Each structure stands twice: as structure tokens, then as C-alpha cells.
Amino acid sequence: MPSITEEICTGNLGSLQTIPDSFTWNVTAEDSVLPPSSAGVEESIPVIDLSDPDATTIQLIGNACQTWGAFQVANHGISQKLLDDIESLSKTLFDMPSERKLEAASSDKGISGYGEPRISSFFEKKMWSEGFTIADSSYRNHFITLWPQDHTNYCRIVEEYKDEMEKLANRLLCCILGSLGVTVDDIGWGQKAGNSGTKLERGAIRLNHYPVCPEPERAMGLAAHTDSTMLTILHQSNTGGLQVLREESGWVKVDPRPGNLVVNMGDLIHILSNGKIQSVVHRAKVNQTRSRISIAYLWGGPAGDVEIKPISKIIGPLGTSLYRSVTWKEYLQIKCEVFDKALDAIRTVVNPSD
Numbered sequence: 001m002p003s004i005t006e007e008i009c010t011g012n013l014g015s016l017q018t019i020p021d022s023f024t025w026n027v028t029a030e031d032s033v034l035p036p037s038s039a040g041v042e043e044s045i046p047v048i049d050l051s052d053p054d055a056t057t058i059q060l061i062g063n064a065c066q067t068w069g070a071f072q073v074a075n076h077g078i079s080q081k082l083l084d085d086i087e088s089l090s091k092t093l094f095d096m097p098s099e100r101k102l103e104a105a106s107s108d109k110g111i112s113g114y115g116e117p118r119i120s121s122f123f124e125k126k127m128w129s130e131g132f133t134i135a136d137s138s139y140r141n142h143f144i145t146l147w148p149q150d151h152t153n154y155c156r157i158v159e160e161y162k163d164e165m166e167k168l169a170n171r172l173l174c175c176i177l178g179s180l181g182v183t184v185d186d187i188g189w190g191q192k193a194g195n196s197g198t199k200l201e202r203g204a205i206r207l208n209h210y211p212v213c214p215e216p217e218r219a220m221g222l223a224a225h226t227d228s229t230m231l232t233i234l235h236q237s238n239t240g241g242l243q244v245l246r247e248e249s250g251w252v253k254v255d256p257r258p259g260n261l262v263v264n265m266g267d268l269i270h271i272l273s274n275g276k277i278q279s280v281v282h283r284a285k286v287n288q289t290r291s292r293i294s295i296a297y298l299w300g301g302p303a304g305d306v307e308i309k310p311i312s313k314i315i316g317p318l319g320t321s322l323y324r325s326v327t328w329k330e331y332l333q334i335k336c337e338v339f340d341k342a343l344d345a346i347r348t349v350v351n352p353s354d
Helices: 010-015 027-031 055-067 080-094 098-102 118-122 139-146 151-179 267-272 328-345
Strands: 047-049 070-074 113-115 130-134 204-210 222-225 231-236 242-246 250-253 261-265 282-284 292-299
Touching: 047 055, 055 070, 055 151, 080 130, 080 151, 080 204, 080 231, 080 292, 113 139, 118 222, 130 139, 139 151, 151 204, 151 231, 151 261, 151 292, 222 328, 267 328
Parallel strands: 047 070
Antiparallel strands: 070 261, 113 130, 130 204, 204 292, 222 282, 231 261, 231 292, 242 250, 242 282
């Protein structure tokens, strides 16, 4: 995790009246790759009701995954109280003085704790955001530091959130795979493991804060990227900022809808589906008058030595595997080295028709 104990701490961004050069992005250059028609796009990612997950729902999810790589879900079963609790926890944390937050900073060797986005090292400019990652039990020690008297209650909220999100993620995965005519068992290493769900490592939670920005058009909350995992389930506060990239039309806003959750497809499901499901490129912009909170649950990824490759049933007897077999540990290392070129690095066929 990149260090944030620099001259300008991300924990102080909300108090700045101007943007320091280290935080100034050439956003025009970042958008230059987009088609000319992208200006003023009013598209929106699909919204899918999960209250009655029948064959039609599975078909809708499959279509959203293959055309967008993202969708919103309504009636997903996660209580509004739990969503409010995790958002309140996040606000309480990020409202603390920067010196206090730095006491819970992630270590050079660890992941959990307070710090900048993990993708920061791939960009010359800094991002207008701060966050707290919960990837293992070490977060409890950080919570004790932050809330000596109330850490037990905050840990309870986190564990309940993890449990509920894991259930929803498993449910969504079954629908996604079902839309492709396969099941979790067809993954090989993804068979059920008792009551704990699939043999995927339990997801990590990333609490994000995007402070008010005096010049939002010159700043970037979170730079464009794809997630490495199977999928990400995002709860965002009522301030917008999330955008997903669609090849046909450019950046599309994903405005918050009360109670809904955003589901983004990651690199792992892209590989398993042999490229049928899109690994969505997304970013976060900032706001001049309102700060924004989001809570990302990044789910999926087997043990490090497990090989991942396209599911054979999806390829078919005469089809071609677009990606070579790679261990999860190896793929994550490739992602650390080449970032947005990781999928290209393991691709075996440049054009499926070759």
C-alpha cells in the first residue's frame, strides 16, 4: 500500500482551497480515447430486480454482463439498516483528524488499514480520495486504535456486512454462470465447501471517501481500472461519481439509486467466461459541493496456487481458449507489473477468428 505520510496528506484534502500540482490530472487527455459521440451520454447501466430470480432474471443478468460488465440490483436482500450502518461507520472514520487516521495506516507488508488506493503506484498524479481496506482480521487492531471504546460494535457491523455480501455474491455468481449454461461446479476449484460457499477466498471490503474538491474537473477520485477479482458489489452514498466505460459511447454515469447496489464484473470472471463477460473499466469523479462515500466488496479469487483458465464447457469441443492457464498468484503478480495490460499478457489468441 502506498505511503500517505507525505507533504500533503489525503486526510486533509477536504480543507484545501486549490488543487496542488501533485493532484492535478489532465482529464482531457484521459478522455481523448473516447468516441466523439460520448459527450452528453444519457445511457444508464441496467437495473435488475432480484426479488424473483427466475429464468428471465438470469437472462437479464447475463445480457448486462456481456454488454456492460456492470448492472445495479434492487431487492437484493441486504437490509437498509446494514447499508446505513456501514456508511455511518465510514463517515465516522473519515471525519477523524488525519493524525488519528494515520495511526491506523496499513503497513508496507499488509493490506488492511488506512491509505491511498492500491492502484496509486501506477499513476504519476495522486487521487483525490482516501480509504480503509479490510482484507483480514488485522483490521480489528486498527479499529481498537480508532475506537478504543466502540470497536466491538464496529467490528460486528463489518462481520455482518461481510456475511451478507458473501451470500449475495454467491447468489449472483450462480445467476451469471447460469446465463452461460454452466454452474459453479464447472469451475473445478469452485465446488461448494460445506456451508461456507464456494472455495473462493472471502472478499475484501474497501471503504472509500472522496472529499469535496475545489476544482473537480482537474482532479480524479479514482483512476480508470478493472478489478482483478470475480465481481465487486458497491454501495454508494447519495452523491454520484462512479462512471463505467462503454466502448460504443464512452464514460457513462452510474447515479446512486436508493437501496440499490452496483455490481461490477472483474478480470477473473472475464477469464473464466473466455471473454464472454466483460471486465468493466470504471473510475470515480469528485464533487465541488458534496463529499462521497462508497463501500466496495471485492469478491473472488481462489488460493494462490490454484490455476485459473476458461471453463471448458463454455469453450466447447471445437472452440479456442482465449487465455492460457495461470495461477491466481501469478495473475495478481502480472497485474502488479503491467496493470491494465494483464489480460492481454495471458491472452493466447489476438482475434478469436484467427
